[in-house]
Amino acid sequence: MxxxxxxxxxxxxxxxxxxxxxxxxxxxxxxxxxxxxxxxxxxxxxxxxxxxxxxxxxxxxxxxxxxxxxxxxxxxxxxxxxxxxxxxxxxxxxxxxxxxxxxxxxxNEVPLYNALSDVQAECLQLFRLMDSYLKKRTATKNKLHGEEVLGIPSKYVYRSLKRDLKHLNKEVKGIEDRLLELVKQDQQKQLTLLTSIPGIGIKTALFLVVITDGFSKFEKASQLCSYVGITPTIRESGSSVRGRSRISKVGNKKLRNLLFLCAFNACKHNKGCREIYERIVAKGKSKKLALIAVANKLLKQAFAIAKSGLPYDENFVSVLTKG
Missing domain, CATH: 3.30.420.10 (Ribonuclease H-like superfamily/Ribonuclease H)
Incomplete structure (x- = not known):
């Protein structure tokens, strides 16, 4: 009640x-x-x-x-x-x-809503628009490739597609610049801290800052991981049900996708992420599951660094995100 x-x-x-x-x-x-x-x-x-x-x-x-x-x-x-x-x-x-x-x-004890600031609202609109342009850009690149495969593409079609691609690149760059300008107004320090983490780029850092309201919406890293939807779910019952572990997918799909892409780079250059990836693969688990664990680790590192106010240090972060 x-x-x-x-x-x-x-x-x-x-x-x-x-x-x-x-x-x-x-x-x-x-x-x-x-x-x-x-x-x-x-x-x-x-x-x-x-x-x-x-x-x-x-x-x-x-x-x-x-x-x-x-x-x-x-x-x-x-x-x-x-x-x-x-x-x-x-x-x-x-x-x-x-x-x-x-x-x-x-x-149920439901979470209370906090209105978005004008900056947050504009940033989220910009991210949605950028997603739309990125999809169009990918489609245009695929179309260009398809025309090139023909061997003798129409000059008019080819030039039109090139103009379209140039325009989309310009629009995406403009959105990225506007996002950076908006977030820098209030959260320049957090942007610098987050991009010090090997594997996290400026786009992911921007989105993290915006949707977490500078990480003020979450008290624990586990809450943030649940929000994003990269906490594992186990499917086991008795001796007959042995489903594969997977992520919950109840959460922010956009951020989840960004972190998954970051995980590829983090496996190579981020000590804590590389260790967890190699450990899971060595146990015979799938590489996809290992990458999900890396994404989870990255998010915990981001939370620890944002809350501590200290730049990335592979030994210090490992202690803060242990477990």
Whole structure:
């Protein structure tokens, strides 16, 4: 049982959001500022509003409620899904989802939402745009290669693709420069500390600083690892079930992918990461599992360095991240 006077579950979509209150039942509002204002008017003092992290849709409402003094929690959709499955619910509608989210908030100690600063909000938008451009750039490079394989590519097609690639490179560079400019305003020291870790580049360091709010959102390295989704899950039961260990994948996919890419370089140049990689491979485990462990190690190193305020030292970091 939570401490709030009333708990509201919110299921939000493109045009509307459904609300289920623990005391007042179901209602629906338009997913715009007018709808937000009407919803706020229905909320009693000491209310808790719980919603799922649904990309773009939940963000505006969560920010609006937070800025209007309402206690908000944004929870992982997979956690709610498992909660619904545990209850053996057979009906799935927007109303039933809102009710399930409300019950989830009543039954669990949910994390409280902290609004993003203007700098954080812009950085996350920039990262999303950069991802889009990077995908387009890869597709353009593949198309160029395909045309070259033909042997006699059309000059017009080839030049058009070259112009497109040049433009995308320029846009990606501009985004990277803007990100660096924004983060340097408040977190220049942390950027310097994080990039002192062998294996972590400026892009990963930037993203780490932004999503962790300068590592202030987490008290322990294990919390950060869980958030990113690189904690191992074990599939064993009795003597018959012996599934392969794998990462949980409940977390921030973007950062997880960045760290996995960093792990390749860290295996060569980062003493602690190299040791853990060689130890796991020597035990006959897969190289992929060893790289996941390296990514986990890198994240723990980043947390230790950010919290200590000291640059990378292979002996000092090994002590802080042991285990």
């Amino acid at each position: 939570n401490k709030y006077k009333e708990t509201f579950g919110v299921d939000i979509s493109k045009d509307v959001f459904d609300v289920y209150g623990s005391e007042c039942g179901h209602s629906q509002f338009k997913n715009d500022e007018q709808g937000f204002k009407l919803f706020v008017k229905t909320l009693a003092a000491d209310s808790l509003v719980v919603m799922e992290a649904t990309g773009y849709y939940h963000y505006r409402l969560a920010q609006f409620l937070y800025k209007n003094g309402i206690t908000v929690s944004v929870v992982n959709p997979l956690s709610v899904k498992r909660f619904i499955q545990m209850k053996l619910a057979k009906v799935k509608t927007d109303k039933s989802d809102a009710k399930a989210i409300c019950n989830y908030g009543l039954s």
